[in-house]
Amino acid sequence: MRSNRVGWLLLAPTIAILGIFGIVPFLYVLYVAFHQWNPFGANPYMIYNGANNFRRLVFDNEFLTSIAFTLKFAFFAVLSEVVLGYFLAQLFMKEFPGRGLFRTIHTLPLIVAPIVVGSVWRLMTTPSIGIIPYLLKSWFGYDLNIGRDATMAFALTVIMDIWHWTPLVTLTLLAALVSLPKEPFEQAQIDGANRWQIFWHVTLPMIRPAILATVFIRLMDALRTVDEVWMLTGGGPGAATRYLGLHIWKIVFPKTDYGYGSATSVIVLYLTLVMCWLLYVALVARRGQKRAS
Amino acid sequence: MRANRPILSILLWTLLSLVTLFPIYWLFVISVKPAVELFTTPSVLLDTVYWKNYVKVLGDDTLRRYMFNSIVISTGNAVLVTVLAFMACYALSRFDLPGKENIFFWTITNRMAPAAVFLLPFFLLFTQVFVIGEWKLYDTRTGMILLYCTFNLPFAIWTLRPTIDAIPKELDEAATVDGATTWQVIREVIFPLARPGLAVTLILTWVFAWNEFLLAATLTSFNARTITTGLSEYVTTTGTEWGTMASIAIITLIPALLIFSVVQRHIVAGLTFGAVKE
Numbered sequence: 001m002r003s004n005r006v007g008w009l010l011l012a013p014t015i016a017i018l019g020i021f022g023i024v025p026f027l028y029v030l031y032v033a034f035h036q037w038n039p040f041g042a043n044p045y046m047i048y049n050g051a052n053n054f055r056r057l058v059f060d061n062e063f064l065t066s067i068a069f070t071l072k073f074a075f076f077a078v079l080s081e082v083v084l085g086y087f088l089a090q091l092f093m094k095e096f097p098g099r100g101l102f103r104t105i106h107t108l109p110l111i112v113a114p115i116v117v118g119s120v121w122r123l124m125t126t127p128s129i130g131i132i133p134y135l136l137k138s139w140f141g142y143d144l145n146i147g148r149d150a151t152m153a154f155a156l157t158v159i160m161d162i163w164h165w166t167p168l169v170t171l172t173l174l175a176a177l178v179s180l181p182k183e184p185f186e187q188a189q190i191d192g193a194n195r196w197q198i199f200w201h202v203t204l205p206m207i208r209p210a211i212l213a214t215v216f217i218r219l220m221d222a223l224r225t226v227d228e229v230w231m232l233t234g235g236g237p238g239a240a241t242r243y244l245g246l247h248i249w250k251i252v253f254p255k256t257d258y259g260y261g262s263a264t265s266v267i268v269l270y271l272t273l274v275m276c277w278l279l280y281v282a283l284v285a286r287r288g289q290k291r292a293s
Numbered sequence: 294m295r296a297n298r299p300i301l302s303i304l305l306w307t308l309l310s311l312v313t314l315f316p317i318y319w320l321f322v323i324s325v326k327p328a329v330e331l332f333t334t335p336s337v338l339l340d341t342v343y344w345k346n347y348v349k350v351l352g353d354d355t356l357r358r359y360m361f362n363s364i365v366i367s368t369g370n371a372v373l374v375t376v377l378a379f380m381a382c383y384a385l386s387r388f389d390l391p392g393k394e395n396i397f398f399w400t401i402t403n404r405m406a407p408a409a410v411f412l413l414p415f416f417l418l419f420t421q422v423f424v425i426g427e428w429k430l431y432d433t434r435t436g437m438i439l440l441y442c443t444f445n446l447p448f449a450i451w452t453l454r455p456t457i458d459a460i461p462k463e464l465d466e467a468a469t470v471d472g473a474t475t476w477q478v479i480r481e482v483i484f485p486l487a488r489p490g491l492a493v494t495l496i497l498t499w500v501f502a503w504n505e506f507l508l509a510a511t512l513t514s515f516n517a518r519t520i521t522t523g524l525s526e527y528v529t530t531t532g533t534e535w536g537t538m539a540s541i542a543i544i545t546l547i548p549a550l551l552i553f554s555v556v557q558r559h560i561v562a563g564l565t566f567g568a569v570k571e
Binding site for chain 1: 299302303305306309310312313314316317319320323331332333334335336337377378380381383384385387388389390396398399400401402403404405406407408409410411413414415417418439440442443446447448450451452454455456458459475486487489490492493496497500503504506507521524525528533535538539542545546549550553554557560
């Protein structure tokens with residue numbers, strides 16, 4: 001093996017940039033989290049108050065329901081995106097007329113900014129002026145009112161997320177599928193494996209790292225979604241779509257409660273981290289075992 | 294659904310494309326309607342087209358400037374991030390660095406932070422720490438290019454690593470035995486094989502930078518303001534100029550589409566030599 005110095009040199013810029021723009025702000029937020037601080041409140045100074053912010057969090061009903069809703073949202077959105085994205089990537093592997101055009105169309109949602117996506121979906125679904133409630137009403141006689149119906153509002157945020165982010169999954173998985181070697185598939189075909197067996201024993205093990213990386217990215221992004229949901233539902237009705245990113249936003253901006261907002265962020269970051277770490281260790285350890293056997 | 298039944302594929306894709314395109318079509322519909330007509334009974338088809346929003350947007354110098362900033366920042370950031378991630382992934386994949394798996398995981402934690410609270414430390418960094426005389430990192434394109442690394446670099450490293458790991462180590466070992474330097478191995482062996490992965494990374498980091506809103510809204514005021522933030526200036530609490538916003542959104546699709554079609558070709562370039570058969 002070549003000397004590790006080259007390896008560290010190649011990693012150095014990454015570590016430097018993420019150190020400055022990642023660790024330093026984090027330490028600042030951690031510091032603020034142990035203070036009571038509302039810069040626009042009656043007392044604008046930072047006052048040390050130990051773990052009080054964290055103690056308050058444990059009994060904060062809004063926060064706890066927000067966690068539950070966020071997890072539900074992330075679960076449904078990411079699961080659908082990965083399944084659908086994989087299926088679409090497989091379809092793109094085949095030659096058919098107009099493939100390039102369809103691929104371009106399929107990636108279009110990605111280049112619409114989240115804040116615009118939220119706005120469009122809101123205009124499409126607002127009762128009495130939106131096209132979707134209008135069509136549902138005249139075709140099926142169904143009343144869609146996301147301002148009142150919490151289940152529908154939740155479902156709509158999930159559908160919007162699927163619409164917006166499935167192309168990302170398709171693209172990353174397509175790149176992974178494209179760079180797979182050809183031989184294992186030919187060998188499996190010679191051995192008489194059926195399509196399901198090929199998928200389960202050949203394709204899946206080879207692209208598992210790519211699927212894993214994609215799930216991680218999507219999971220993380222779903223857990224901190226703000227702009228889209230903010231524009232679509234504003235977190236309502238009630239608190240049905242008040243996901244964590246939005247929840248923190250509401251603590252920090254309308255209420256300017258920085259201390260409490262920082263504490264919430266630290267806990268959210270911690271929960272996300274633990275969840276991802278467990279998932280990572282579980283899946284990577286399994287991969288390691290398979291390789292060893 | 295085999296390759297010999299293209300009709301089925303085309304039918305399926307046409308259906309899917311309709312679903313994909315509908316919200317974008319609706320965005321266009323909003324952009325060519327006068328404000329009063331938005332709040333009447335909707336209809337799927339357009340009867341009259343009202344171009345005033347576009348005339349207004351295209352004639353606006355400020356918006357042109359924002360557009361230019363967006364192109365510079367997204368392209369600069371995507372290229373920087375892809376190059377850095379490529380280097381980092383090569384190091385993580387090919388060297389036996391102590392604690393490298395922890396470093397790999399640490400990079401992704403930078404993407405987990407909920408943005409709202411982190412705006413403040415970023416703002417302080419940009420206005421108080423990175424200051425040289427009169428010059429501040431605040432409201433500069435360089436600042437945004439560097440800052441977007443916090444969420445794009447982890448993303449790039451995580452999407453690229455599987456690609457680099459999948460390239461057989463024997464290939465670069467063989468090249469090293471033949472006397473190639475590390476730089477030559479990266480350029481001649483790894484780079485061509487990693488091309489689909491690099492193309493996807495470049496596209497997606499570009500998109501994330503292009504679409505980013507919260508950070509740009511807080512850390513730029515005019516000189517480095519991006520178009521996404523610019524269009525959100527039409528979304529206010531007292532009422533949104535939907536038409537103007539939608540027409541800017543439609544215009545911003547054009548440069549994004551151009552970049553997409555150029556880079557996308559490299560994703561499937563790999564298809565010619567590594568196609569999977571079912």
